[in-house]
Amino acid sequence: MTTSRPRGRDWRPGERGDVLDPRCPTRRLLDRIGTKWTSMVVKVLAEEAPDEIRFAELRRRAPGISQKMLSATLQSLVRDGLVARRVEPTVPPAVHYRLTPLGLSLEGPLSALRVWAETHMPEIDRNNQLADESPAH
C-alpha cells in the first residue's frame, strides 16, 4: 500500500495522493485494518472483551510485535475511536486498552473475514503452488 493514510497530525484532506479522493470507504477502512499488526491487535482486544488489557500483556499476546509498532497501532486505533485508552496515574503508570462500541461493531465483519481466511487460504496457497509449478508455460 502506498499513498496510505498519513497517520501524523500534519494531514489535511486535499494535500497529496488524494486526487481521486474521496476514496471509497472500504479502501480507507482497509488502509487501517490492513496494516501489519492492526488485525491481530483488534483480535486480541476482542477476545479479551469486555475486559481491559494492559500494554505489556497485549504485547505478550501479539507475538513478534515490537514496542514501537504496538504503540503506533494502538495510537491509530485510539485516534479512530475504535479503542479506548485509560491511564492509571500510578508510578510506574498502568495503561489499559479496550475496544469501544465502535470497535466492537467491527468485530462482526472482521470475524467473518477471519473465518473465510481460515477456510480458504489453504486453497489459495495450493493455487499459488500450482502457478509456480507450471510457469505460465
Place this chain on the structure above:
Amino acid sequence: MTTSRPRGRDWRPGERGDVLDPRCPTRRLLDRIGTKWTSMVVKVLAEEAPDEIRFAELRRRAPGISQKMLSATLQSLVRDGLVARRVEPTVPPAVHYRLTPLGLSLEGPLSALRVWAETHMPEIDRNNQLADESPAH
C-alpha cells in the same frame, strides 16, 4: 503494509520477513485484499458477475488505476485462483476476466466489510477531526 507478501515467482516460504511465519491466515488475506486496487477490482468483477469483463472495460470501471497496477492486481488475483482469465486469440487479442467460485465466495465477507465501512467511516473521520482539534492537550 511493509513486508507484504512477495508477488514475484522467486518466493519460497522461509526466505524473508517471515521469521514469525506462518502468519495467521487473516493477516495473509489482508495482505492480498489490502493492496491499493484489489478491493475495487474485485467489487467491479462481482458487480459484473457472472459475466466476463475485458481489461479495458475493467480499467474504465476502476477510475484512477494505471495499466500497470490493473495488470499486476489481476495477475495476483489469477495466481490466487480468485479470478479466471480467458484469452481470445484474435488480433488484437481480447482478454476476459471473471471471478472464480472461490473469488465469489469472498464477496460475502467483503461486502459485509463494505457495509460496515459505508456505515461507520464517517464516524471514524469525525473521531480523527476531534483528535486533531484537541491535540492530546
Place this chain on the structure above:
DNA sequence: CGGTATCCTGTTCGATACTG
C-alpha cells in the same frame, strides 16, 4: 488491445537506544 520494463518517490516497519 493488453500488456512489460524501467525509474523514482513515499511509506511501512524492524532494530536499537533512550526517557518520565
Place this chain on the structure above:
DNA sequence: CAGTATCGAACAGGATACCG
C-alpha cells in the same frame, strides 16, 4: 511500565515509454 526518537532497508505503487 509504557512509551518516544532515530536510522536504515524493503517495498508499493505512480509516471513514462515501449512491444507483440
